[in-house]
Amino acid sequence: MNDAVTDGLANAAALPAATLHATTLALDSHIDIPWPHDQNPFGKTDRHVDFPKMLAGGMNAGCFVAYLPQGPRTKAGGDEAAERCFAMLRTINAYGDTQNGITARVCASADAISQAFADGVLAVVPAIENGHAIGDDLSRIAQFRDLGVTYITISHNGHNMLADSANPRRDLGDSESLHGGLSPLGRDAITEMNRVGILVDVSHLSRASMLQAVAHSATPVVATHSCAAALCSHARNLDDSQLDALRASGGVVQVTAMPPFLRYKGRMDAVKVADLVDHIDYIVRRIGITHCGISSDFDGGGAITGWRNAAETCNVTTELVTRGYTAADIAALWGGNFLRAMRGAQG
Numbered sequence: 001m002n003d004a005v006t007d008g009l010a011n012a013a014a015l016p017a018a019t020l021h022a023t024t025l026a027l028d029s030h031i032d033i034p035w036p037h038d039q040n041p042f043g044k045t046d047r048h049v050d051f052p053k054m055l056a057g058g059m060n061a062g063c064f065v066a067y068l069p070q071g072p073r074t075k076a077g078g079d080e081a082a083e084r085c086f087a088m089l090r091t092i093n094a095y096g097d098t099q100n101g102i103t104a105r106v107c108a109s110a111d112a113i114s115q116a117f118a119d120g121v122l123a124v125v126p127a128i129e130n131g132h133a134i135g136d137d138l139s140r141i142a143q144f145r146d147l148g149v150t151y152i153t154i155s156h157n158g159h160n161m162l163a164d165s166a167n168p169r170r171d172l173g174d175s176e177s178l179h180g181g182l183s184p185l186g187r188d189a190i191t192e193m194n195r196v197g198i199l200v201d202v203s204h205l206s207r208a209s210m211l212q213a214v215a216h217s218a219t220p221v222v223a224t225h226s227c228a229a230a231l232c233s234h235a236r237n238l239d240d241s242q243l244d245a246l247r248a249s250g251g252v253v254q255v256t257a258m259p260p261f262l263r264y265k266g267r268m269d270a271v272k273v274a275d276l277v278d279h280i281d282y283i284v285r286r287i288g289i290t291h292c293g294i295s296s297d298f299d300g301g302g303a304i305t306g307w308r309n310a311a312e313t314c315n316v317t318t319e320l321v322t323r324g325y326t327a328a329d330i331a332a333l334w335g336g337n338f339l340r341a342m343r344g345a346q347g
Contacts, residue, residue: 017314017317017318017321017322018314018318020317020321020327020330021058021313021314021317021318022058024058024317024327024330024331024334024335025060025061025113025114025117025331025334025335025336026058026059026060026061026313026317026334026335027059027060027061027062027063027113027123027125027293027334027335027338027339028049028059028061028062028063028294028295028296028298028310028313029063029222029224029225029254029293029294029295029338030063030065030127030129030203030224030225030254030256030295030296030297030300030302031048031049031062031063031064031065031296031297031298031299031300032064032065032067032129032297032298032299032300033064033065033066033067033088033091033092033299034047034299035067035084035088037088037091040099041095041104042097042099042100042102042104043099043100047298047299047309048296048298048299048302048303048308048309048310049062049296049298049299049309049310050310051102051104051122052100052102053309053310053311054122054310054313055102055122056310056311057309057310057311057312057313057314058313058314058317059310059313060116060117060122060123060335061107061113061116061117061122061123061124061125061335062122062123062124062125062310063125063126063127063150063151063224063295064092064095064124064125064126064127065127065128065129065153065300066084066085066088066089066092066126066127066128066129066133067088067129067130067156067300068081068084068085068128068129068130068132068133068156069130069156070130070132070155070156070157070158070159070160070165070169070172071132071172072172073159073160073161075135075136077132077135078132078133078134078135078136078137078161079135081130081132081133081135082133082134082135082137082140084133085128085133085144086143086147089126089128089144089147089148089149090147092106092124092126092148093106093126093147093148095124096124102122103121103122104121104122104123104124105119105121105122105123105124106124106125106126106148107123107124107125107148108125108126108145108148108149108150109150109342109346110339110340110342110343110346113125113335113339113342114339125148125150126147126148126149126150127149127150127151127152127153127201127224128144128149128151128152128153129152129153129156129201129204129300130153130155130156130160130204131152131153131154131155131160131161131162131163131186131189132155132156132160132161132162133152134152134161134162134189135161136161136185138185138188138189138192141189141192141193141196141198142192142196144198145196145197145198149198150198150199150342151198151199151200151201151222151224152193152198152199152200152201153201153203153204153224154186154189154190154200154201154202154204154205154209154213155204155205155209156204157169157204158172158174159172159174159177159178159179161183161185161186162182162183162185162186162189163179163181163182163183163186163205163206163209163213164177164178164179164180164181164182164205164206164208164209165204165205165206165209166204166205166206166207166235166236167204167235167236177206177208179209180208181206181208181209181211181212182209182212182213182216186209186213187212187216190213190216190217191216191218193217194217194218194219194345197345197346197347198345199219199220199221199222199341199342199345200213200217200219200221200222200345201221201222201223201224202214202221202222202223202226202246203223203224203225203226203236204236207239207242210223210238210242210245211241211242211245214245214246214248214249214251215245217249219250219344219345220249220250220251220252220340220341220344220345221246221249221251222246222251222252222253222254222338222341223238223246223251223252223253223254224254224256224295225254225256225258225295225297225300225302226238226253226254226255226256226261227255227256227258227261227262227279228243228255228279228282228283228286229242230282230286231262231278231279231282232260232261232262232263232264232266232279233264234260234261234264236258236261237261238253240286243283243286243287243291244286244287246287246291247287247288247291250341250344251291251341252290252291252292252293252337252338252340252341253283253287253291253292253293254292254293254294254295254338255276255279255280255283255292255293255294255295256294256295256296256297256302257276257295257296257297257298257302257303257304257307258297258301258302259271259302259303259304262275262276262278262279262304263275268303268304268305268308269305270305271304271305272304272305272306273304273305273306273307273315273316273318273319274319275304276294276304276307276316276319277316277319277320277323280292280294280320280333281323289329289332289333289337290332290337290340291337292333292337293332293333293334293335293337293338294316294333294334296310298310306319317330317334320333
């Protein structure tokens with residue numbers, strides 16, 4: 001491990017992992033919500049994330065995403081996606097409530113998230129997965145920000161009007177590349193996201209789209225749920241040159257608990273927390289501790305042995321402590337770095 005990891009405050013191993021975790025702001029940067037929405041997060045559910053599970057696992061903050069499956073690249077397709085997106089964001093905003101003795105607060109800024117942690121309440125951070133919701137109407141971006149959106153994942157599986165995806169959809173007629181990276185509309189969308197203070201999320205983008213997005217964005221760029229291609233060759237992972245570009249932007253890659261991103265053709269029962277931290281180790285060595293974070297992609301396919309749901313979140317901290325990460329390192333990985341990128345985007 002490099003000096004950036006081993007230097008710093010007293011080694012975290014001096015504290016029991018559970019004690020350290022209980023005093024650390026743990027932010028998961030990518031959680032899907034069920035849709036149609038049929039379960040109350042303030043009660044026990046069969047989802048990977050609900051508020052009782054967050055409390056049990058010491059997960060203090062989560063980016064809850066309005067996910068839009070890719071549809072036709074038409075005005076009608078974009079309008080339909082936007083309608084769903086607005087409905088999902090209204091649902092996420094309704095999470096800001098007190099029920100069953102649990103208080104959750106909707107937070108649209110890094111300072112608000114930090115304050116929620118200080119106040120002992122859960123932070124719900126709205127986000128969007130798939131810029132398909134923008135369609136051809138850039139005015140929606142400011143409307144999304146007004147609903148608390150902190151980041152937009154530019155694409156999902158399948159090319160959209162903004163950019164080429166890392167996973168073309170043959171069933172939608174996708175060729176390997178549609179725009180050669182970003183479209184002119186995609187560049188304009190990033191400019192508008194920069195203006196209103198929404199982070200650009202490059203997870204799901206093709207390599208060309210990702211590098212162009214980093215070059216075009218005037219603020220730090222994040223990959224909210226991706227891993228290292230050097231350890232697992234998957235289209236959704238970032239190669240070394242992409243990691244380097246992300247570092248140059250001041251951004252962060254949030255290593256995610258998606259089994260096939262962590263190990264080739266991995267399944268949940270065969271992929272462990274140690275595999276997740278192997279990717280953290282690699283990225284920290286490559287681009288530094290300040291450019292790495294953690295996400296689950298729970299309820300969107302993420303779950304590994306030892307971190308099957310939010311209630312098991314402390315197990316990640318335990319593995320980090322075992323590997324010698326300091327208290328300061330762990331705080332940075334679990335949310336500090338992501339909040340710094342948010343501040344960079346929001347000014």
